[in-house]
Amino acid sequence: MLRIEHLSKSFGAHEVLRDIDFTVYRGDVISVIGSSGSGKSTLLRCVNLLETPSSGEIRFHSSNILSPGINVPGYRAKVGMVFQSFNLFDNMSVLKNCEIGQRKVLSRGAEEAREKAMHYLRKVGMAPYVNALPRQLSGGQKQRVAIARALAMEPEVLLFDEPTSALDPEMVGEVLEVMRNLVREGMTMIVVTHEMAFARDVSNHVVFMADGVICEESDPIRLFSAPKNKRTQEFLSRFLQQ
Numbered sequence: 001m002l003r004i005e006h007l008s009k010s011f012g013a014h015e016v017l018r019d020i021d022f023t024v025y026r027g028d029v030i031s032v033i034g035s036s037g038s039g040k041s042t043l044l045r046c047v048n049l050l051e052t053p054s055s056g057e058i059r060f061h062s063s064n065i066l067s068p069g070i071n072v073p074g075y076r077a078k079v080g081m082v083f084q085s086f087n088l089f090d091n092m093s094v095l096k097n098c099e100i101g102q103r104k105v106l107s108r109g110a111e112e113a114r115e116k117a118m119h120y121l122r123k124v125g126m127a128p129y130v131n132a133l134p135r136q137l138s139g140g141q142k143q144r145v146a147i148a149r150a151l152a153m154e155p156e157v158l159l160f161d162e163p164t165s166a167l168d169p170e171m172v173g174e175v176l177e178v179m180r181n182l183v184r185e186g187m188t189m190i191v192v193t194h195e196m197a198f199a200r201d202v203s204n205h206v207v208f209m210a211d212g213v214i215c216e217e218s219d220p221i222r223l224f225s226a227p228k229n230k231r232t233q234e235f236l237s238r239f240l241q242q
């Protein structure tokens with residue numbers, strides 16, 4: 001459903017992504033791992049069009065979404081994103097946060113938007129907090145609201161950019177549990193993560209990046225038990241020592 005072809009991205013003279021190619025099939029759960037600064041977040045931001053690639057193509061159901069005239073909000077509704085820092089609207093209640101995108105981008109009526117918002121807030125266990133403001137919530141609760149907000153758009157693919165990195169350790173589990181439930185339901189996901197256990201146990205495909213290129217990719221069993229690339233081996237052995 002999503003194909004990235006020869007994607008490169010530079011910030012000035014700094015080439016951050018180089019000739020990235022990969023394909024996402026329906027139901028895939030792809031973890032993107034690699035050291036800090038290897039380009040993982042930039043890759044996800046390019047897929048979501050928060051950054052404009054310097055070259056290459058992104059095909060979603062065979063249309064090139066980098067062509068002029070593409071409906072960017074419409075595309076982002078189908079390819080949703082969950083950020084490390086939640087990106088909730090601070091002045092809006094939990095419910096409003098989950099309704100606003102549906103109203104503005106999908107032109108859903110008030111009642112339908114409310115129903116969908118409630119449905120997905122229940123799914124992530126946040127229905128009791130509909131009237132709360134984000135500042136009244138813990139980090140784990142904020143992230144669960146952010147996931148409900150993305151789900152309320154009923155996307156075909158969800159992109160997660162280090163969804164647990166900003167959380168206190170005791171809150172990581174509740175967010176990973178919500179993500180595991182989505183995987184069980186067949187959600188297609190790309191997850192940039194430092195959670196190696198999630199990458200190994202939950203995804204069906206793992207992409208290892210270093211210095212803006214994909215060094216190695218495979219199913220998690222092979223990648224974690226017998227990495228072929230020297231940089232993958234070094235990266236994983238550092239993690240195993242921790």
Ligand SMILES: Nc1ncnc2c1ncn2[C@@H]1O[C@H](COP(=O)(O)OP(=O)(O)OP(=O)(O)O)[C@@H](O)[C@H]1O
Binds near residue numbers: 011016034037038043
């Ligand atoms: N807007 C920007 N302007 C200039 N350089 C940027 C910008 N965004 C990212 N970079 C640079 O691109 C490189 C890759 O950053 P990116 O955040 O994609 O890496 P990452 O693998 O996600 O790292 P981390 O795991 O620490 O989040 C870094 O050197 C970073 O400084």
